[in-house]
Amino acid sequence: MIYIFDTSSLSRLKHFYPGVFQSVWMELDKLIAKKELISTREVWNEISRGNPDPRINAWLKQRSDIFLIPTSTELLFIPKIFQVNHFKALIGEREKLKGTPVADPFVIACAKIRGGTVVTEEKLKPNAAKIPNVCQCFNIPYMDLEKFMQQQGWVF
Numbered sequence: 367m368i369y370i371f372d373t374s375s376l377s378r379l380k381h382f383y384p385g386v387f388q389s390v391w392m393e394l395d396k397l398i399a400k401k402e403l404i405s406t407r408e409v410w411n412e413i414s415r416g417n418p419d420p421r422i423n424a425w426l427k428q429r430s431d432i433f434l435i436p437t438s439t440e441l442l443f444i445p446k447i448f449q450v451n452h453f454k455a456l457i458g459e460r461e462k463l464k465g466t467p468v469a470d471p472f473v474i475a476c477a478k479i480r481g482g483t484v485v486t487e488e489k490l491k492p493n494a495a496k497i498p499n500v501c502q503c504f505n506i507p508y509m510d511l512e513k514f515m516q517q518q519g520w521v522f
Contacts, residue, residue, distance in 0.1 A: 368482035369397070371405045372473050372497060373412045375485045375511045376426065380419040391425075393520055398429055406476050407433050411467035440475040447471050447500055455495035470497055477506045484508040 382390045397403035410433040413426060426432075447453050448471070456470045474497060477484045487510055490498035501508040509517070 367402060368477075368480055369403050369485050369514060370473055370477045370480070370482045371403065371409065371432075372484060372486035372488070373409050373416075373469055374487035375514070376405065376409065376413060377419070377422065378487055378511050380422050384421070384425075387522060389522060390515075390520070393518065395429075397518075398432055404432050404434055404476070404480075404482070406469055406472040407435050408467050408469035408472040409433060412469050415467065434476065436472055436475065437479065440472070440479045443475040443478055444471045447474060447504070450500075450503060452493060453495050453500055453503075456500070470500070473497065474500050474504070474506060477501070477508075478504055482507075485511060485514045487511065 379390075379394075384391050394403060410426070410430065413423065447456070457468045460466070461468050473484055473486070476482065484497060484501055484506060486497045486508060488497045490496065490502065493499075498508050500506075
């Protein structure tokens with residue numbers, strides 16, 4: 367199975383200190399080596415601009431090959447997301463005005479086209495423009511980091 371990590375879940379890894387939770391990082395590296403844990407270039411752009419945790423940034427930078435450039439098929443799927451009127455709010459006014467990265471549609475498109483599961487900390491909210499809402503609309507599986515770890519059978 368392929369897991370496409372959103373910025374929120376990669377950022378949450380900061381709570382798993384490498385010196386204490388060594389097995390978490392070893393297991394993540396195993397999935398990365400098998401190309402079962404990936405993300406998108408836009409997630410890296412969000413993280414490098416906004417994640418203040420230098421330890422996570424350094425770890426991710428060493429694994430930069432997980433941040434994929436979208437395929438043409440993925441890029442063609444993104445407009446389908448925005449055809450649903452309230453999903454246009456995935457890109458907020460601040461992002462539009464400042465031109466800051468917005469990874470959500472790229473993460474969703476990556477999962478849809480590659481047959482993967484999105485890993486995000488966003489929660490399903492009625493009538494919202496959140497990753498789980500879009501995933502539900504397009505029949506894309508999603509879960510949070512805790513469920514991901516449970517599904518992997520990790521116990522620490």
